[in-house]
Amino acid sequence: MQKEKLSGIYDAKVTYDEVAGTTRLYYDFNWFAEDSAVYNHQLARFLAQMIVVGYDNQVPDEDNKTGYPLWKPNLNKCLEDLGFRDIWMNAVAKRDEVVYFIANRDIALEDKTINLVFAGFIGSYMKQWFSNFDPLGVERVCNDGKGYASDEERGIVHLGFADARDYVHGKLEKYVDTYPSEYERKLVIIGHSRGAATANLLGAKLIKNGGLPNLPLPPQNLFTYCYATPNGVNVDKVEMLEDYKRIFNFVSPEDFVTVCLPEACGFGKYGTVFKLLGDDNKSVRHYNEQKDFMQPYYFEIFGMNTYHPFRRGNKAVKKVIGALAKELRTVEDFYEKPLKECFKTVTPYEYFRDTLCAYVAGGETEEEKAAADRAMKLLIESSVDYVGTSAAYRITSAFFVFKEGIGAVTGNRLMKTHFSESHMPATYASYLLAMSEEQLMANTAAAEADDEPEEEDGED
Secondary structure: OOOOOOEEEEEEEEEEOOEEEEEEEEEEHHHHHOOOOOOOHHHHHHHHHHHHHHOOOOEEOOOOOOOOOEEOHHHHHHHHHOOOEEEEEEOOOOOOOOOEEEEEEEEEOOOOEEEEEEEEEOOOOOOHHHHHOOOOOOOOOOOOOOOOOOHHHEOOEOHHHHHHHHHHHHHHHHHHHHOOOOOEEEEEEEEEOHHHHHHHHHHHHHHHHOEEOOEEOOHHHEEEEEEOOOOOEEOOOOOOOHHHHHEEEEEOOOOHHHOOOOHHHOEEOOOEEEEOOOOOOOOHHHHHHHHHHHHHHHHHHOOOOOOOOOOOOOHHHHHHHHHHHHHOOOHHHHHHOOEEEOOEEEOHHHHHHHHHHHHHOOOOOHHHHHHHHHHHHHHHHHHOOOOOOOHHHHHHHHHHHHHHHHHHHOOOOOOOOOHHHHHOHHHHHHHHHHOOHHHHHHHHHHHHOOOOOOOOOOOO
16 A cells, blocks of 8 residues: 555554454545544544554563553554554553553645554553542552653543643643654544543543643634533533533443543533434334444454344443432532441442452452452442442442443353443444445434433332
8 A cells, every 4th residue: 555545445453452353444535634623433434443443452562662561562563554654652641640642644635645643542451440539639640750741730631631632732842843744734633432532532622722722722723622521520510612512432321431530510521412322222123223234343353243232222321320410419419418328428439449449440459469369259249239339339349340240240141241341442334334324313312312311210
């Protein structure tokens, strides 16, 4: 493939969670001749696939291609074959940071040549889960415990995500200085999960500030596409500029991660939000059709594996969020409100820190492995404790245990996994590849018409 080629087809190798697959990219870099305010469905598909490629396995960088001990060879090859150069990537990152890659290429449009800087941010890496559930930044570790973002933003943005935002903001500044260009520059930033929160907050910061200190950037030259975006900004405490609408977010109503800091706390997202699925609880036929259309893409991307949706659509997620929202009216409640867990009193921050975060963050030391074991025990015990555990914790624990844990520990013999699959980048890419722009808009409208949380009473 010639590096100057602006459009074509490319079969990219992907690896997610040690599972190998492929995805066929249809690309046209003439997309970047347009104003970024115009939603481009083909571009959204391509960038969702690039996020999948970005989850490539980490391997030792024996030839020191990146300056880091680990790198992602399939991602590197894909970027190079698409004409990108000067590739930076870190395959690991600390608690308050985010995994990223940055590259650039020249694009010879009909009337001029531009230089496109492409930055992608990947989802949570191990201990970053603790940062995800630390919106006020009370236990930051990087930069001598001060984090990267200013404390002046506490309560305005999620500081765990803002730390990641300012971390990559500094990397982009350094990258632009290291690789100057004679051409007009445009910037595309993408992300998934924690990476999507990073891209969302970074896009808003760049729009508000007119770009980087060393790269003035009009809004029309900034393309921001975020997949599985968590709530990261207190929408009641910031001015929502008109240009923020060019930040495009894609969420699934089945995906707990995108709503786990409830809107009851005042938190939401910058920009425009598209929802992959509509009112799937009441229209099982429509829901199954969507699943059937996406399955072949998922099968190809995720190594011949089948997607397992929730049996009743997003009902389980709405139930959890409804229970949490009744207890969390402000982000301060997250740290201060005492609720019962197995006859002990803990705050929601302590609950998530000691259960979900401790379990999914991985156990490298014996102490961390013991914490992960305690976390699973707590989740199981609190999921069935109707006396000594508050409804908010019991319902949340049951969601993780019965919608993921049992399936995981039994190899899916007793129950298929749901929570992780609903959040996977392969799921987002597959749905977008399977649906037209008109279907996406229709699903978004249907979901918004039925977005009230479920009551916590009763069982799913």
